[in-house]
Amino acid sequence: MPAYLVIQLARFGDLVQTKRLLLSLLGETEAEVHLCLDESLVALARLLYPTVHLHPVCAHGTVLAKLPPAEQARVLLERNVTAFRELAGIRFSRVYNLNFSPLNYRLAALFDPQSVRGHVWQNGQEIVGQWSRLAMRWSAMRRIGLNIADFWAWHHASPVPATEVNPVAKGKGGGLGVVMAGRESRRSLPPKVLAALVTALLDIRGDDALVLLGSKAELQAARQLERELPGRHARVLKNLCGATGWGSLVDVVGGLDLVLTPDTGTMHLAAHLGIPVLATFLSSAWCFETGPYGLGHQVLQANIECAPCLESQPCTAQVACLQPFMDTDIVRYLSTLDANHLPSGVTVFNSDTDKLGQTFTAKAGPDPQSELRGRFRDFLSEHLSAGQGEPSQMLNELAERLYMERDWMVPDAESSSGRFSGISSSIIT
Amino acid sequence: MVLPLYGGSLPIGRYCTAALRQLGHLVEVFEAPDFYPSYKALHGLKVGTDRLQYLENSYLQVVSQSVLAKAETFEPDLVLAQAQAPLTIQALKRLKRDGITTAMWFVEDFRLFTYWKGFAPYYDVFAVIQRDEIFKELQAIGVGNALYLPLAAQPEVHKPLELSAAEIRKFGSDVSFMGAGYANRRVAFRDLIRHDFKLWGTEWEGDSVLEPYVQMAGARVSSEDCVKIFNATKVNINLHSSVQAKELVTGGDFINPRTFEIAACRAFQLVDRRILMPEAFADDELATFGSMEELQDKIAHYLAHPDERAAIAARGQERVLREHTYCARMRTLLDFVGERVPGWPKQRASLQAVEGLPPELAQDISALLDRLALPASTSFEDLVWAIRQQQGRLGELETAVLFLDEWRKLYARKTGQDG
Numbered sequence: 001m002p003a004y005l006v007i008q009l010a011r012f013g014d015l016v017q018t019k020r021l022l023l024s025l026l027g028e029t030e031a032e033v034h035l036c037l038d039e040s041l042v043a044l045a046r047l048l049y050p051t052v053h054l055h056p057v058c059a060h061g062t063v064l065a066k067l068p069p070a071e072q073a074r075v076l077l078e079r080n081v082t083a084f085r086e087l088a089g090i091r092f093s094r095v096y097n098l099n100f101s102p103l104n105y106r107l108a109a110l111f112d113p114q115s116v117r118g119h120v121w122q123n124g125q126e127i128v129g130q131w132s133r134l135a136m137r138w139s140a141m142r143r144i145g146l147n148i149a150d151f152w153a154w155h156h157a158s159p160v161p162a163t164e165v166n167p168v169a170k171g172k173g174g175g176l177g178v179v180m181a182g183r184e185s186r187r188s189l190p191p192k193v194l195a196a197l198v199t200a201l202l203d204i205r206g207d208d209a210l211v212l213l214g215s216k217a218e219l220q221a222a223r224q225l226e227r228e229l230p231g232r233h234a235r236v237l238k239n240l241c242g243a244t245g246w247g248s249l250v251d252v253v254g255g256l257d258l259v260l261t262p263d264t265g266t267m268h269l270a271a272h273l274g275i276p277v278l279a280t281f282l283s284s285a286w287c288f289e290t291g292p293y294g295l296g297h298q299v300l301q302a303n304i305e306c307a308p309c310l311e312s313q314p315c316t317a318q319v320a321c322l323q324p325f326m327d328t329d330i331v332r333y334l335s336t337l338d339a340n341h342l343p344s345g346v347t348v349f350n351s352d353t354d355k356l357g358q359t360f361t362a363k364a365g366p367d368p369q370s371e372l373r374g375r376f377r378d379f380l381s382e383h384l385s386a387g388q389g390e391p392s393q394m395l396n397e398l399a400e401r402l403y404m405e406r407d408w409m410v411p412d413a414e415s416s417s418g419r420f421s422g423i424s425s426s427i428i429t
Numbered sequence: 430m431v432l433p434l435y436g437g438s439l440p441i442g443r444y445c446t447a448a449l450r451q452l453g454h455l456v457e458v459f460e461a462p463d464f465y466p467s468y469k470a471l472h473g474l475k476v477g478t479d480r481l482q483y484l485e486n487s488y489l490q491v492v493s494q495s496v497l498a499k500a501e502t503f504e505p506d507l508v509l510a511q512a513q514a515p516l517t518i519q520a521l522k523r524l525k526r527d528g529i530t531t532a533m534w535f536v537e538d539f540r541l542f543t544y545w546k547g548f549a550p551y552y553d554v555f556a557v558i559q560r561d562e563i564f565k566e567l568q569a570i571g572v573g574n575a576l577y578l579p580l581a582a583q584p585e586v587h588k589p590l591e592l593s594a595a596e597i598r599k600f601g602s603d604v605s606f607m608g609a610g611y612a613n614r615r616v617a618f619r620d621l622i623r624h625d626f627k628l629w630g631t632e633w634e635g636d637s638v639l640e641p642y643v644q645m646a647g648a649r650v651s652s653e654d655c656v657k658i659f660n661a662t663k664v665n666i667n668l669h670s671s672v673q674a675k676e677l678v679t680g681g682d683f684i685n686p687r688t689f690e691i692a693a694c695r696a697f698q699l700v701d702r703r704i705l706m707p708e709a710f711a712d713d714e715l716a717t718f719g720s721m722e723e724l725q726d727k728i729a730h731y732l733a734h735p736d737e738r739a740a741i742a743a744r745g746q747e748r749v750l751r752e753h754t755y756c757a758r759m760r761t762l763l764d765f766v767g768e769r770v771p772g773w774p775k776q777r778a779s780l781q782a783v784e785g786l787p788p789e790l791a792q793d794i795s796a797l798l799d800r801l802a803l804p805a806s807t808s809f810e811d812l813v814w815a816i817r818q819q820q821g822r823l824g825e826l827e828t829a830v831l832f833l834d835e836w837r838k839l840y841a842r843k844t845g846q847d848g
Contacts, residue, residue: 070780
């Protein structure tokens with residue numbers, strides 16, 4: 001019976017986006033699938049992946065960082081030594097170490113480097129596998145992108161089809177859910193801007209229920225939004241910011257008609273539950289990288305020249321990507337769905353799937369990278385043996401740009417052939 | 430520790446590493462010899478010399494960059510380079526810019542290996558095995574921190590052995606020499622063949638008189654076998670090398686490592702007198718000669734007086750163990766660096782590895798320190814590096830310590846909680 005371990009030490013949204021890989025592993029005959037994750041996400045993981053064996057470790061820092069150093073050391077060592085001992089005692093056929101983080105590299109020290117994919121620790125040296133190296137190269141062309149859920153899933157030789165990951169989205173009658181994200185984040189719409197969109201959606205759709213979702217940190221923004229809404233909508237508003245545990249969040253989101261959200265964990269949860277998402281992607285958010293997974297979702301994607309940017313770097317353009325969301329025409333577009341009314345600087349994308357996984361098709365607004373993205377997906381499909389693309393000059397140029405000498409000069413378990421057989425030359429067979 | 434790609438200073442670099450560890454320091458070694466086969470492979474290309482030189486230089490740049498990368502990650506208090514270490518001047522400048530103190534122990538004859546003039550000014554400390562003249566020359570090119578640091582022995586390696594009868598037969602003789610076939614030795618040793626004589630080491634080819642006495646077909650002798658030869662020989666000849674054969678006993682200045690190594694084995698040697706010898710050994714701690722005639726007389730004398738041999742060897746060993754070990758040399762070097770380099774070593778805000786932990790965890794960490802041969806006072810940072818030097822899969826505690834270290838870098842430092 002093969003045992004697989006997936007190490008996913010990142011946050012809420014990343015945990016949900018690990019689904020395609022986990023489903024692919026669970027689909028193997030008699031496979032036992034284990035997931036190592038931060039202890040704060042165990043309750044959620046139980047709901048998302050009830051048949052997966054969970055291995056919580058203490059990885060996140062929010063609470064612990066406030067403790068004195070010796071106390072931090074005690075907590076981290078006490079909890080993690082026990083968890084690591086348990087992990088080291090299981091003979092995993094393969095370990096998928098997903099996050100490019102020093103914590104993941106160190107955790108990989110527990111395992112035979114040959115069995116680890118992604119981020120490997122070998123005799124004190126951090127090593128990045130070829131698939132991840134390739135991703136680093138294409139991330140220089142962010143607008144073409146590959147959904148992170150698919151990137152992780154393609155560590156597997158033949159992941160489950162994208163259409164089988166999440167149910168086709170369909171409203172459940174519980175009204176509109178609005179996800180309030182962190183106020184500091186450039187990715188989120190300020191309450192005033194959000195209020196205009198919420199008002200329009202409620203008026204257009206005739207929803208008689210409005211639920212605000214978020215953590216305690218978003219309470220103030222939620223109150224501000226409430227103040228900005230017309231009385232008729234404020235009266236039906238239910239503010240659940242900071243009031244939901246994982247179980248109740250799943251229950252609430254699972255009953256909604258539509259979720260209006262920036263790029264958040266709750267957005268991925270809604271997609272997981274098959275609840276339609278209307279996402280606002282601006283600043284560093286790019287739907288081809290982290291858009292809602294599955295069919296039936298829509299993204300309002302800022303497309304000004306500097307998007308997508310890096311959230312960690314200061315914005316020198318006065319957050320110009322927010323402008324289209326402040327334009328009253330966006331409300332007009334939502335009311336009429338007439339592309340002529342869509343303000344410039346934004347594209348409306350409908351979620352879609354293809355042989356590689358999740359993708360998006362422009363419904364209104366420009367998508368100048370569409371052709372290049374198509375060829376890029378052909379290139380990746382060929383690389384992954386997921387299907388041949390039409391021969392083209394652009395495909396050849398992508399191969400030249402994205403492959404590096406090291407990819408074929410030295411053996412690599414993640415190379416296009418190595419990922420199937422662990423060998424570096426097809427002539428041997 | 431930056432080892433050389435190859436050569437005589439390589440074992441010395443390894444002895445220094447062991448000594449520094451014995452002194453309780455955490456040492457990360459740059460294993461330059463691992464890079465040497467690739468360098469040599471370039472010579473099999475059969476290309477034009479300009480192309481070959483370009484490739485050689487490019488490769489050495491890569492090697493030097495590797496040293497920098499290691500230094501950047503390890504953040505050492507000192508980069509200690511052995512003679513011939515693959516550190517380019519560009520790399521030395523970079524280390525200086527990054528505030529990393531550098532030292533070279535130049536264990537070569539400065540008159541023969543003149544290239545030191547090119548790079549010595551780029552080191553913070555330059556240690557040499559000679560005095561006077563080299564000090565003046567170093568001063569002239571701007572090297573203020575020059576240190577006289579004679580060679581030494583490593584008592585864990587160079588020690589008295591109980592040899593089997595077979596080993597005594599193989600390695601023993603009345604008189605022997607272990608070393609390379611330099612010009613002065615080739616002439617001098619012709620007079621020794623009248624004894625029960627064995628010649629060990631390399632570069633003795635083409636000498637019809639001596640060739641029959643060369644052991645193991647002139648193959649390189651391992652450090653372990655050298656020690657056996659020293660132990661099994663009644664009179665070890667130790668004639669310092671010279672590239673000329675006009676003057677066989679040159680009376681030069683530096684003392685070769687063999688002098689200290691044979692003495693540390695409590696073996697007997699007849700060594701040619703050197704200018705710097707009196708401060709290293711008293712007359713009754715070492716049997717010396719100043720000419721070939723004197724050597725012949727003394728061989729005859731000491732072969733006939735085993736008790737005198739034993740007494741001198743015992744006193745010589747005592748002196749080496751007291752003063753001339755690599756541990757002593759490294760202590761001297763570090764003291765010198767501390768005196769000459771202002772603010773060295775930089776104080777680091779560090780927790781002791783076991784500090785503040787509950788008893789059970791502290792006990793586990795203490796046991797881990799024991800396993801890694803680290804003192805109880807080891808800092809958390811040093812423990813992390815010692816774990817990182819381990820090969821293969823790590824245990825849960827080692828992994829948890831590495832994980833904690835990275836966790837602190839990610840979270841604790843951001844919130845100013847770092848200890």
